Amino acid sequence: MAEAIRLTYEISPDDFTRAGEASSDVKKKLKSLGVPPEAVRKVSIAMYEGEINMVIHAKGGLITVEISPDQILMILADKGPGIPDIDQAMQAGWSTAPNEIRSLGFGAGMGLPNMKKYTDEMTIDTVIGKGTTITMIVKI
Amino acid sequence: MKVQDLIDKQIFHVVNSGDDTGREITGVFCCDLLSIAMGKAPADSAWVTVMGNINTIAVATLADVSCVIMAEGAALDEVARAKAKQQGVAVLATEEPVFDAALKIYQELHG
Ligand SMILES: Nc1ncnc2c1ncn2[C@@H]1O[C@H](COP(=O)(O)OP(=O)(O)OP(=O)(O)O)[C@@H](O)[C@H]1O
Numbered sequence: 001m002a003e004a005i006r007l008t009y010e011i012s013p014d015d016f017t018r019a020g021e022a023s024s025d026v027k028k029k030l031k032s033l034g035v036p037p038e039a040v041r042k043v044s045i046a047m048y049e050g051e052i053n054m055v056i057h058a059k060g061g062l063i064t065v066e067i068s069p070d071q072i073l074m075i076l077a078d079k080g081p082g083i084p085d086i087d088q089a090m091q092a093g094w095s096t097a098p099n100e101i102r103s104l105g106f107g108a109g110m111g112l113p114n115m116k117k118y119t120d121e122m123t124i125d126t127v128i129g130k131g132t133t134i135t136m137i138v139k140i
Numbered sequence: 141m142k143v144q145d146l147i148d149k150q151i152f153h154v155v156n157s158g159d160d161t162g163r164e165i166t167g168v169f170c171c172d173l174l175s176i177a178m179g180k181a182p183a184d185s186a187w188v189t190v191m192g193n194i195n196t197i198a199v200a201t202l203a204d205v206s207c208v209i210m211a212e213g214a215a216l217d218e219v220a221r222a223k224a225k226q227q228g229v230a231v232l233a234t235e236e237p238v239f240d241a242a243l244k245i246y247q248e249l250h251g
Pocket residue numbers: 049053054056057058078080081082083089090094095096097105106107108109110111112113132174175176
């Protein structure tokens with residue numbers, strides 16, 4: 001793996017039956033590339049939480065994954081409402097998920113904390129009314 | 141204990157035996173909230189839950205648990221069942237409450 005491998009996924013809004021497919025695909029590819037299981041698991045968890053958030057809280061978007069020999073870079077860009085208070089959103093337990101979403105098991109307010117916990121670097125760029133871009137790196 | 145060993149004990153019904161019944165189960169974890177399970181369920185654990193939609197199967201795959209145990213007689217819905225087959229996730233089921241189901245696995249693991 002000399003050069004970086006680049007994967008892109010369109011995430012469609014409000015489709016819970018497909019949510020998680022991009023993350024599952026990345027997991028499969030990382031496994032087959034021989035990336036260590038611990039790194040694969042971190043990427044899988046962080047990317048799934050981000051992917052699901054794009055489905056629930058934004059209007060879908062685009063995920064780009066770049067696999068290099070020493071790290072995996074994930075960029076999750078949506079055109080949703082943006083996050084008014086990032087510190088609050090990052091708090092364990094904070095959630096604005098509506099009831100019908102909670103009845104599916106979401107809404108613990110642990111998605112963003114999980115993304116932080118399972119990545120080595122994470123930055124959130126958000127503009128109210130324009131969208132959110134979350135960049136995450138897992139080192140191999 | 142392997143997934144196959146747990147199946148052979150006939151404590152639980154088999155909903156889907158999955159792709160790798162030779163996989164080790166090294167612990168047990170209970171929670172219905174998906175992102176708590178995602179963040180806290182150890183890899184290779186048996187995950188006991190009553191939440192049976194497609195997201196359960198996605199979390200099971202990505203958090204890399206050994207199997208899912210549906211407790212309280214909770215069912216996997218049709219879409220989730222198809223997904224479990226497709227992804228090769230082992231799913232077992234029981235009428236028993238979450239704690240009792242988890243305790244049985246714990247006892248099998250720790251004697
Ligand atoms: N991409 C996004 N666009 C807009 N708001 C977001 C986005 N991601 C997260 N948020 C906001 O941050 C809050 C916290 O997100 P987090 O993922 O931690 O919890 P949650 O999605 O509500 O529940 P869960 O525990 O199921 O992930 C959300 O409830 C939502 O208000």
